[in-house]
Amino acid sequence: MNSMQNGETHFLSEPFCQSETEVEVSALLLRENEKVDPPFEMALRPRQFSDFPGQEGVINKLKVFIEAARKREKTLDHILLSGPPGLGKTTLAHIIALAMNGEMRSTSAPALHRKGDLAAILTSLRPGSIFFIDEIHRLNRDVEEYLYSAMEDFFIDIITGEGLGARSMRFQLAPFTLVGATTRSGLLNAPFRDRFGIQEHLTFYNKKDLLTILKRSAQLLEIPLDEGGAGEIASRSRGTPRIANRLLKRVRDYAEVRGDGMITSPLADYALQQLEVDYLGLDAMDRRILYLIRDKFSGGPVGIDTLSSALNEECDTLEEVYEPYLIQEGLLQKTPRGRVLTSSSLSHLKNMDRQELEKMKT
Numbered sequence: 001m002n003s004m005q006n007g008e009t010h011f012l013s014e015p016f017c018q019s020e021t022e023v024e025v026s027a028l029l030l031r032e033n034e035k036v037d038p039p040f041e042m043a044l045r046p047r048q049f050s051d052f053p054g055q056e057g058v059i060n061k062l063k064v065f066i067e068a069a070r071k072r073e074k075t076l077d078h079i080l081l082s083g084p085p086g087l088g089k090t091t092l093a094h095i096i097a098l099a100m101n102g103e104m105r106s107t108s109a110p111a112l113h114r115k116g117d118l119a120a121i122l123t124s125l126r127p128g129s130i131f132f133i134d135e136i137h138r139l140n141r142d143v144e145e146y147l148y149s150a151m152e153d154f155f156i157d158i159i160t161g162e163g164l165g166a167r168s169m170r171f172q173l174a175p176f177t178l179v180g181a182t183t184r185s186g187l188l189n190a191p192f193r194d195r196f197g198i199q200e201h202l203t204f205y206n207k208k209d210l211l212t213i214l215k216r217s218a219q220l221l222e223i224p225l226d227e228g229g230a231g232e233i234a235s236r237s238r239g240t241p242r243i244a245n246r247l248l249k250r251v252r253d254y255a256e257v258r259g260d261g262m263i264t265s266p267l268a269d270y271a272l273q274q275l276e277v278d279y280l281g282l283d284a285m286d287r288r289i290l291y292l293i294r295d296k297f298s299g300g301p302v303g304i305d306t307l308s309s310a311l312n313e314e315c316d317t318l319e320e321v322y323e324p325y326l327i328q329e330g331l332l333q334k335t336p337r338g339r340v341l342t343s344s345s346l347s348h349l350k351n352m353d354r355q356e357l358e359k360m361k362t
Contacts, residue, residue, distance in 0.1 A: 011059055044217050044245055045091050047098055051173055051216070052088065054209035054241075058200045062092070065198055066099045075128055077197030078178040080136075085325045086242030087202040089181035090134060096179060097130035109139040115146045119158060122150055127174040136180035137187040144192050151195045165346035173264055183320045204239030204328055207231070213241050214248055218263075223252050228265030233345040236272055236281040238325045244280075250275055280329065280348060285313075286322060290331065290349055293341050301338030 046052045047060050062079075071077040079096070084192040090106075097104035103126050112118050112133070125131060133139070139147075150156050154173040180196065182188065193199070205213070211234045218225040225248075233251060237244035248263075254271035255263045276284045292310055293300050308315045323339075326332040331345035 044220060045094060046094065049095055049099070052091065053212040053216075054205045055088065055202055057090075059200060061200065062096065062198075066096065070100070075175040076177040077181075077194060078182045079198040079200070080182070080185065080188075080193065080196035081200055081202060082182050083202030084204065084240070085183055086240040086319065087204070088241060089202060090132070091201075092180065093130060093132040093179040096177075097132075100128060100130065100177070102126075102128040102130045102177070102341065104130050106131065107136070109136050110132040112139060112143050114140075114260070115143060118143050118146055119156060122156060122173055122176075123171065125174050125176045127176075129174065129176045130179055131176050132179045132181070134181045137182040137184045141189075144189065147178070148191070148195065178236040179362060204325070205241060206239070207234050210234035210237050210239070210241065210244050215242055217245050217248055221248075221252075224255070226262065226264055229263035229268040232265050232268035233263075234271065236277050236279065238281040239328070240325075247272065247275070247277065278352065279351070280331075281325070282331075284346075286326060287349075287352065288321060289318070290341060290345050293332075293339060294346065294349060299346070300333075300340035301335055302340075303338040307339065 020269075049063060052059060066076060076096070079093075081092060083089065093106070094104060105121060105125060107121065121131065139277070146156065150173055154175055155170050157168050160170055178196075185193065185199075185201075186319065211230050214230045214234055217223075218230070229251070233244060233247050237247060241250050251263055251268050251271040254274065255261055255267050258270070259267045263335060278287070281354065282290075289307070293302055296310065304315050304318060307313075308318060313319070323332060323334070326345075327334065330342055331342070331348065333340045333342055
């Protein structure tokens with residue numbers, strides 16, 4: 001560590017830790033608690049923008065920002081990526097790191113309990129590193145405010161000692177880019193959100209882009225998949241690549257056990273029916289939400305807290321996981337008085353009731 005004897009600014013040549021406890025925290029964060037993706041997702045994760053279908057507007061802007069930063073030989077502005085789960089926010093962070101030739105360090109907000117946890121990572125970053133924080137809206141308030149000076153001027157203040165002997169030392173950090181991912185950008189405090197120079201929102205994918213993703217995944221995983229089978233899975237994937245890849249794996253199981261290994265349209269339809277995924281991509285929980293509002297609350301309005309209690313599910317889970325797609329598909333409305341079913345959802349439930357009666361007759 002190099003320091004100025006009579007000044008306040010210290011420059012780090014190695015990670016800083018305040019005590020043995022901080023050493024343990026550093027080891028925990030950098031090895032065990034660092035966000036690591038499952039082998040399945042790593043195998044399918046695109047490594048460059050050309051392999052990333054969909055989100056054209058976001059991709060085109062990121063390409064410009066990255067090229068401009070590289071021409072200036074400066075670090076990229078901090079980036080905030082928002083949108084529903086499973087749309088590729090983490091994947092984009094990895095692609096950005098590769099495009100900037102920077103080291104990728106990642107963690108999730110719940111793992112950063114104290115300022116020391118964050119300092120252990122910040123002081124280990126190299127120039128040009130990409131520091132990715134998933135679920136950034138869940139950061140502890142003190143930890144969030146500790147990031148302010150690191151994001152703006154690349155320094156942190158660390159308090160050493162206790163009582164009258166305590167003093168503040170300022171440590172200069174290597175220039176880095178913070179990439180935050182969130183499903184609820186509205187929960188970020190305005191001063192924190194405004195420090196992100198680049199803010200992009202990811203939306204649900206269309207069927208064409210999901211077909212491209214499924215064909216690429218099938219090729220990488222060596223899964224026999226024809227056009228009809230890919231289309232059947234894509235149409236029931238809720239506009240979400242993560243769900244599309246998950247369904248592809250499960251349909252493959254049915255193809256190998258109940259078929260000849262090839263995923264065709266009839267085979268995919270059969271498998272998805274067994275998985276309780278209907279033709280709109282709704283699963284059992286989605287339909288349970290709609291049926292509950294229709295049968296118990298006369299179609300609404302009903303508050304989110306009431307729904308949470310009736311379904312025995314967390315409010316955050318309902319709002320972040322289930323509601324976005326139901327609203328996107330025009331099956332649910334959010335009003336000041338609560339959630340209300342639309343005519344489309346009532347029609348869909350009638351069709352499901354009709355199909356259930358036909359099954360009972362046969």
